[in-house]
Amino acid sequence: MKKLTLILTLITGFIMNAQNFQEPVTWNYSVEKINSTEYNLIFSAAIEDQWHVYSQFTPDGGALPTEITFNNVNEDFELVGEAKEGKTYREYSEVFEVDEVFFKNELLITQRIKLLKENIKSIQGNIFYQACIDVCINRDEDFIFSLDGTKVAVAQKTVDEKSQQISQNLKLSIKNPEKIVDVTNKGDKEKGLLSIFILGFLGGLIALLTPCVFPMIPLTVSFFTKHTKDKKKGITNAIIYGLFIIGIYLLLSIPFHFLDSLNPEILNNISTNVWLNVIFFVIFIFFAFSFFGYYELTLPSSWGNKMDSASNVGGMLGIFFMALTLAIVSFSCTGPILGSLLAGSLSADGGAYQLTAGMTGFGTALALPFALFALFPNWLNSLPKSGGWMNTVKVVLGFLELALAFKFLSNADLVQHWGLLKREIFIALWIVIFVLMALYIFNIIKFPHDGPKKKLGFTRITFGILVIAFIIYLIPGLQKTESSNLKLLSGFPPPLFYSIYEQETECPLGLTCFKDFDEGIAYAEENNKPVLLDFTGWACVNCRKMEENVWSENRVYSLLKDNYVLISLYVDDRKNLPDEKQFNYQFDSGRVKTIETVGDKWATFQALNFKSASQPYYVLMSPDLKLLNTPQQYTDADVYYNWLKQGLENYR
Incomplete structure (x- = not known):
């Protein structure tokens, strides 16, 4: 968890350095011959001022060490010591609480090797390293050492004849490509961003009710309104303070726009990365037990002290540092909520903009009370007093974090x-979690920071009844019945076909589907049916919502089942392709991408043919590759039904 404390530092550094960034490390490789079979391989590097690169032997628990990987080691040669x-x-390092070992200005690493075979002309491999200043970057590059003095270039990824052939087959000869347009309706996109803003705003309102933030509202407002000689200036300063809070949280999303612009698939890759999702699972479990009161989750106290000292500076700068102090000292309560917002927004479908909208909403909710109470100070008298109810809010949030953890x-x-x-x-795990939440709400179980049991109030009883109602709603999901769909939760539980009960197919709603494009097209030709090309993902929430809320409607389901050949291509499938089907694809820019997994193939296929990287993404086409109408994305049942019907009419 210590590594999480780096987030604010890294993001700040990234923002400051992203515009004028240049590679901070320049490598050189040389060979020193010892005898006929032994050589010293010398890695040297020039490191830009103020940057540093970590040693291979920096202690565990800190920054990432440099790692050198050799090709054909123990076959062509062996390492000597x-x-x-x-x-x-x-x-x-105060952050990691370990002694870090690193290089400054210049780096020198020498590895002795002994040849096991004659006529070895070169040694190749890869070096991974982490370079840091205010921002840390991870880099790796291939290297080559020539043992006979011959100048040899590092082997670049090549697009051989096999790769060229497979790449050509990946490109479709669509007969009417003019129908491939930006299918994201601007109004729908703005509506989607507004929804994310509102969710972020609600998250901020919840954070206001926590013991880290709530007590600071009257203290801060009183500071501006009572400790300033000019009342009007005090109100102005309080409003500026609120605007700075919004700005700080908005800035946290800026680095993800750089990531999004580098590669349109990168946010999807992040959101579906197996080990990142496992890490999120562990982090959310950690968040949950922090909310339960077993330990406090805080940033280093020195950060808060420095910001607090800086806030004594007059004018706008002092107000900014006051806002930054609030963000830091309230991290133990806001961090888990922000973590939920961050993890939930990382998707290919507008992830960076969604994150900005959510962060802005969160910051706005935190800032609003400071501005409103400064304008109307008498309202402070109506604020409820701090007390045990705030700890109840934290514990309930802990249960929600626990439920979200299992989603990752x-x-x-x-x-x-x-x-x-x-x-x-x-679903069974969720039932257990919400049963425990209900037991807590009704004072049957307690946590470390809870006070003596008190008589249950109306609000607490009402909320407990709602939780019990939700548990009852979940129970049918344990069975294989028509009511097991749980439409209100579509996208959160695994899909219906991912079940402990025996399923007819591994396709949505028991439909017949193909998971290979060529196989599906061949079947469509044989049966003279149009194709529904479904770009989807195992971890795609909106894909599940479409399948369980829209495809499940009788009129839509009938059209899909009886009139279309469904080809579902999973862009996040991490299953490796057979060796003979793996290849290197070269983009027009010259960049070469290695296609190793099923998901790599279909994500590239989608981007190449339809200029899109978001899911769900639906295409109607004839078996001879003629588009039947404009592609469709996430939408409602009426629009989708009419779209399917129109496509069928165009085909006929």
């Missing part, structure tokens, strides 16, 4: 096909 390093520096584990399970969290197991 450990690598030796030149001058390094050791410094204690479910994402990893689906993408990797582990079979650990089938739909019914997931």
Whole structure:
């Protein structure tokens, strides 16, 4: 969890350096011959001022060490002892609480090798390293050492004849490509961003009710209104303070726009990355037990002290540092909520903009009370007093964090096909979590920071009844019945076909589907049917919502079942392609991408042919590759039904 404390530092540094960034490390590779079979391989690098690169031997629990990987080691040659390093520096990290070892200005690593075969002309491999200043970047590059003095270039990724052939087959000869247009309705997109803003705003309102934030409202407002000689200026300063709060949270989303512009698939890759989802699962469990009161989740106290000292500066700068102090000292309550917002917004479908909208909503909710109470100070008298009710809010949030944690584990399970969290197991875990929440609300179980039991109030009883109603709603999801759909939760539990009960197919709603494009097209030709090309993902929430809320409607389901050949292509499937089907694809820019997994193939296929990287994405086409209408994305049942019907009419 210590590593989470780096987030604010890294983001701030990223924003400051992103515009004028240049590679901070320049590498050079040389060879020193010892005898006919032994050589010293010398890695040297020039490091830009103020940057540093971590040693191979920096302690665990800190920054990432440099790692050198050799090709054909123990086949062509063997390593003789450990690598030796030149001058390094050791410094204690307050963040990681370990002594980190790193290089400054110049790097020198020497590795001795002994040849096991004759006529070995070169040694190749890859070096991974982390370079840091205010921002840390991870880099890796291939290297080559020439043992006979011949100048040899590093082997670049090549697009061989096999790769060229497979790449050509990946490109479709669509007969009417003019129908491939931006299908994202601007109004719908703005509506979607507004929804994310509102969710972020609600998250901020919840954060206001926590013991880290709520008591600071009257204190801060009183500071501006009573400790300023000019009352009007005090009100102005309080409003500026609120605007700075909004700005700070908005800035946290800026780095993700850089990521989004580098590669349109990157946010989808992040959101479906197996190990990142497992890490999110662990982090959310950690968040939950923090909310339960077993430990406090805080940023280093020195950060808050420094910001507090800086807030004594007069004028706008002092107000900014006051706002930054609030963000830091309230982290133990706002951090988990922000973590939920961050993890939930990482998707290919406008992830960076969604994150900005959510962060802005969150900051606005936090800022609003400071501005409103400064304008209307008498309202402060109507604020409820701090007390045990705030701890109740934290514990309830802890249960929600626990429920969300299993969503991330479910994402990893689906993408990797582990079979650990089938739909019914997931729902059973949620039932257990919300039963425990109900027991807590009704004072049957307690947590460390709870005071003596008190008589239940109306609000607490009402909320407890709602939780019980939700538990009752979940119970049918444990069975294989028509009511097990749980439409209100579509997208959160695993899909219906990912079940402990025996299923006819591994396709949505028991439909017949193909998971390979060529196989599906061949079947469509044979049966003279149009194709519904479904770009989807195992961890795609909106895909599940479409399948369980829209496809499940009788009129839509009948059209799909009787009139279309469904081809579902999962862009996040991490299953490796057979060796003979793996290849390198070269984009027009010259960049070469290695296609190793099923998801790599279909994500590239979608981007190449339809200029889109978001899911769900639906295309209607004839078997001879003629588009039947404009592609469709996430929408409602009426629009989708009419779209399917129009496509069928155009085909006939």
